[in-house]
Amino acid sequence: MVQHRPVSAAQRLLSLDIVLALLGLAGGLRVLYLAAPGPALPTEAATVAHAYALGNLTTFADAGGAGVSPFGWLQLAAATMVSDAFGRSATALAAVRETVLVAALVAAVLSWILARRLGLTRWAAAAAVLLVAASPLALGLQRLVVVEHLAAAWALGALALITRRRARIRHDIAASACLLAAVLTSPLALFFLPAAGWLLVRRAPVRAALVVVLLNLGLGIAFGPAAGVLRPHLAAATPPTVTDWAALDPAWVVLSVLGLVVAPAVKAVRPLAATGLLLAATLLVPGVPATAVLALLVPVTPLLLAGIAQATARHRVPGGLESKPASALPRAADTTARLASTKDTNHGPRTGARHSRRIVVGAAAVVVAALAVSWSSGYPGLHPSVARGGPLAAARDWLHANASGSRLLVDDAAWAELANSGWPTGMLAPPAACSVACPPAEWAVFGSGETALRTHYPALDGAFAGAGPTAVFGAGDTRVTVWRLGLPPADPAAPPEAPARAHAGAALAASARVSPSPAAAAVLRDGCADPRLISTIAALAAIQPVGIAAFPEVAGEDAAGQPRRRVLLTGGEDGTTAFYTGQRDLFRPASVVRTADGVLVTYPLFAPPGLLPLTR
Known part of the structure; x- marks a missing residue:
């Protein structure tokens, strides 16, 4: 039996420091890119709506194509309720993306734990987590509201429990519950079952039966009597596609393909390779959403790459103390005899070791350079944004x-x-x-x-x-x-109103009683001012001189072709305020506000037709 060396307090602190640093990097980058507009996922909105509806005990029926994951929606709803994300965030989408961000960080911690329990060294585990933490592909993917991120965390948790040293029955029960939760969140998590079974048999075949029985019992209930409430269904295949995601980090994609091919030859990560190959094969099936598959595959391939790198380094550079278990370390007497037998040689073994190290260091440098080039082009593709609102928030306001x-x-x-x-x-x-x-x-x-x-x-x-x-x-x-909606149709025989607004606006801008700014004069001459403003400014000019500072735009209305219905008037503020507050019926403004720059007058939408004389 292999004797495990006790882990010192210093080693534990070093591992904790590494994990905290990686979490800080992963969390910081994900917060920065939380509001990145692309790649976008059309089905995100329905998942957010379902999470909000569950958390607020209301009903919602989506437009279809978003898939079904009642257990996933329930997890998102519970997390947003506990953290009050909907109350704190600028948008509902950002509120649920916060939960996905937390799931990504949990998956990073579980990846570290799993890597260590699979026998990877501290630095190999750190490299695997670093790839997920900093890759543009992972950043873009793990900010989207996809229930597969939750399923990945559950599956990694189950594998971490299965690979635990001195595991007890309670750990097997917890692993079964995690696997069941992963499958209920997304049916694609079924592809983690081969890895779980392989690791269970490798550890203790008798205990594997308990996990199998518990998992089958849970799946039988969830997909049988409770199928109408718990059974998940995949979303429809929509962009982004695999090609879209690969464009963010082509180097990682190439490395992942190589890792999936080579990993079955590495004993430590062979069970994970089976899951990775099954998920990769699913990408070739028509109708399966690529984003959902990649959400489960992204945490797996870095572990495979780290395992391959460690196995290669051990093979090419023998003799490293950290690369061998305690039972495999040579005795002092054996070492002395070996050194004595080779001291008169031409240092062949030592020269070969140096040559192997150069090969390993050179290969690592090539991989790092390829990732650097790939990431330098991938990060700009995410378009980070400090704005937490966006067009939908503007439409809401x-x-x-x-x-x-x-x-x-x-x-x-x-x-x-x-x-x-x-x-x-x-x-x-x-x-x-x-x-x-x-x-x-x-x-x-x-x-x-x-x-x-x-x-x-x-x-x-x-x-x-x-x-x-x-x-x-x-x-x-x-x-x-x-x-x-519901407006009366326009009279097709009526002449257009825009020429009338332009004619009356040009006459108003040319009046000696009106002093518009250049921008305000352009709005009047172009026929972009509301006819109620043109009529009332002309009437006010007959009473007192009028200065027009601007026709401020109401956000979104210019793009829809609506005339400007706000004006900022200067000079004679008292008379201007009294004039507009005294208007009635069609010419009554929605608001009249005294500001430091003048009087801001705002009219409601949709001026009645026929307020201005038509021109020919």
């Missing part, structure tokens, strides 16, 4: 200011964000509610997937009939559009 209390037709992402901001969930209708006919709604909020949703739910076309965008936030894949 706009709706609270302009449509508070209205019934909204929303997609999955908008449902979670608005519900988290206090909008009554009974006033939010997801696309799933439009399977036959859409409920009556006054506004609609959709992201860039609006076209696909309208194709999937034809009833949405009826709700959008005659509607036009009122505010647009962001661009491209992050675009969020707010629509006003």
